[in-house]
Amino acid sequence: MDAISRIERTLSASLERVNTKGGPPLLAAAMHHAVFPRGARIRPRLCLAVAAACGGDDPAAADGAAAAIELMHCASLVHDDMPCFDNADLRRGRPTVHRAYGEPLAVLAGDALIVLSFQTVVWNCAASPTRLGPLVDILAKSTGMPSGICAGQAWECEPTKDLGQYQREKTGALFAAATEAGAASAGVEAEPWRELGMRLGEAYQVADDIADVFAGQADIGKNIGQDAANGRPNAALAMGIQGAMRHLETLAEAAAASIPACPGQAQLQALTLSEARRLLPKDLSLTAA
Amino acid sequence: MDAISRIERTLSASLERVNTKGGPPLLAAAMHHAVFPRGARIRPRLCLAVAAACGGDDPAAADGAAAAIELMHCASLVHDDMPCFDNADLRRGRPTVHRAYGEPLAVLAGDALIVLSFQTVVWNCAASPTRLGPLVDILAKSTGMPSGICAGQAWECEPTKDLGQYQREKTGALFAAATEAGAASAGVEAEPWRELGMRLGEAYQVADDIADVFAGQADIGKNIGQDAANGRPNAALAMGIQGAMRHLETLAEAAAASIPACPGQAQLQALTLSEARRLLPKDLSLTAA
Structure with a gap:
């Protein structure tokens, strides 16, 4: 199976696992809207390429890591597009999540996608439990403080902001997560x-x-x-x-x-x-x- | 050390670990504002009580689970207080995070606290790595779809909402996470x-x-x-x-x-x-x- 098919299959499986059990339908739809149809999926493809180069012996762990990084990327797009940030109307040629579903569901869809990202790693790491800690840590480090995508976005709110640092952190953080998680999913440092x-x-x-x-x-x-x-x-x-x-x-x-x-x-x-x-x-x- | 002291120490350690390394200072301050000074800490105290009742052999894992649940609770308060939800001005007698720091930093503080919650479990589970998967799963289940606090909040956006279900899910989810995580931190089902x-x-x-x-x-x-x-x-x-x-x-x-x-x-x-x-x-x- 090619990389894109593996990525789409893992993303679909994660969304279906949480969105088909009597949860609120509009939040389920907003989460789906944020993830599909696909963009370039450049970060998860990079993750899978690194896992394969490392001789990846656990393709499920690699799939989980790749999908987790894409879910985190989609979550950040949902929140960054909101009126209090970029106030964007369009994303991939369609209405942004807050335009299609309103601001409350955009906040919640981003939150729920962050959570789903961590779950996706757990669900796909069953055969390699010792790789779970490093993968969760890589994912968190690339997302939170002090140098993940949240931190990068927060530099926009600082009075003495360094926009170059802001861009480096926001873009670099998830690309670094992709290569690091690819290696970690293969049991490599x-x-x-x-x-x-x-x-x-x-x-x-x-x-x-x-x-x-x-x-x-x-x-x-x-x-x-x-x-x-x-x-x-x-x-x-x-x-x-x-x-x-x-x-x-x-x-x-x-x-x-x-x-x-x-x-x-x-x-x-x-x-x-x-x-x-x-x-x-x-x-x-x-x-x- | 009493339960409250353990909880405050673990929360402080987690926040200091991410907020003292050259990250954006206002986001660091907004996260701190969301977590301190403390409220009743009822969920993490419940978590520690269950871990102790189970004969908890790894107090660090219990501390991590308890603090993670409190961080998730604080994150949900930050987002729920925002103008597109409750539009609350005060929380624990002080301005809410968006009133004190603005909406963009409220969105990011909530996001970064969710991420820190998962990190806190990883950091405190080093001695019991096999308990990490169950703990991350419990934390995610209580937060995301289909029946965590995000799902509970999203019922407010449904045209045919069942407010009783909404309240049960929002309140019950993190209390259940507290008891389940207390047991899981002690290696118990x-x-x-x-x-x-x-x-x-x-x-x-x-x-x-x-x-x-x-x-x-x-x-x-x-x-x-x-x-x-x-x-x-x-x-x-x-x-x-x-x-x-x-x-x-x-x-x-x-x-x-x-x-x-x-x-x-x-x-x-x-x-x-x-x-x-x-x-x-x-x-x-x-x-x-």
């Missing part, structure tokens, strides 16, 4: 895999910056020019398109070079470089390839 | 301890109903008459004060009778009856005692 996630998170951010500035050259399906309009730091504005693309290539090479010795090291290095190039808007990625 | 939590949750709700109606006879330090004003179900309005007090006594006796065989069974039965009477407003509890 997680810490050496952190750098790969942080580098790829930074590359993803640079690609997003490029798309925000140069989307006139490519159809990326969301509003552009938001960083310039909001005074947010943007690598493509700071370096120009060629500079930003070179920076992305450098980050991808550093990411590939950081991959620890493991059974699938060479294959994961090649995948890292090709996937990093695929992050660019289509017409730019053709140039870069 | 959790399910037989569920009924004690559910009965005590119901007793707590009845005592709250009595206070809401008869607080003119006692200083309980919060707004009264809210149920009648909002058309919410209230046992004391339905049964009268004598009927509601008899109902509470019956629930307390059923709770005590449900306690499974364990080393501290008799002591816990006596504690259950005396604590249930203490739930009443002071002048009423003197009558009942």
Whole structure:
């Protein structure tokens, strides 16, 4: 079964397990709306790729870790889209959860997805109980204080905010969780895999910056020019398109070079470089390839 | 060390562990505001009492479970107080978190406390790793879908809501988590301890109903008459004060009778009856005692 099918199957199984037993139907619908239909699922695919490279001997644990990270990502999107943050109307071309279901259910859907994320790890770790502690800890560290996605979002509320730090923490945290959890799900020490996630998170951010500035050259399906309009730091504005693309290539090479010795090291290095190039808007990625 | 000291120490240790490493200071302050100064800590005290009655051989695991349940309770209060739910200005005589720190930090503080709750279990279960899975599962079940506190709160958003079910789920879920987690932290099967939590949750709700109606006879330090004003179900309005007090006594006796065989069974039965009477407003509890 390919990675996407495994991810979708695990996400569906988790949602069905909690949403078909007489719970409040609107909250169940709001949670489903937040998770399906799928986006790129880039974080859980990264998690599965690392687990496989580590010789993953427990595919269920890897599936659980990957789905847990995606559920946490979806929860953060639901809360970040709310009126008191980004006040976004659309997500993946559809109404955001608070637009479709109202603010109370958006708060609760985010909360319930955070909880479901932890449950998903427990449910899929039955064959490897000693891996549960490290996985819960990785998931929590990437989400809470002092440097998870909640902390990253909270820097927006600080009077002396460092927006660069804010972006690094928000994007890097879940990418690092993906690589660390992939390793931990395979029974391998997680810490050496952190750098790969942080580098790829930074590359993803640079690609997003490029798309925000140069989307006139490519159809990326969301509003552009938001960083310039909001005074947010943007690598493509700071370096120009060629500079930003070179920076992305450098980050991808550093990411590939950081991959620890493991059974699938060479294959994961090649995948890292090709996937990093695929992050660019289509017409730019053709140039870069 | 007495129960309250153990609880406060574990809560402080968890908050300090995440809030002193260069994270955003306002989010750290908002989380602290949500947890301290303490309320009655009734759920974590129940958790520790059950762990002790079960002959708890791992006090750290019990402390972690108790603090985790209190952190989840505090998280739910932060989100439930927000403008899109109860729009409450005061909690324990101080401004609610969103009044003191704004809505964005209230959303994030609730999220980060949910995450910290799971971390607290992991950190305190190091000596009993096989108890981690059951504890995370109990905590998640009592919080998420289909019958945790998020689900209970979400019934408020349903067009065909059953307010009685809503109250039972919200109050009962964390009381049941307290008794189940107390048992699980001691390495004992959790399910037989569920009924004690559910009965005590119901007793707590009845005592709250009595206070809401008869607080003119006692200083309980919060707004009264809210149920009648909002058309919410209230046992004391339905049964009268004598009927509601008899109902509470019956629930307390059923709770005590449900306690499974364990080393501290008799002591816990006596504690259950005396604590249930203490739930009443002071002048009423003197009558009942």
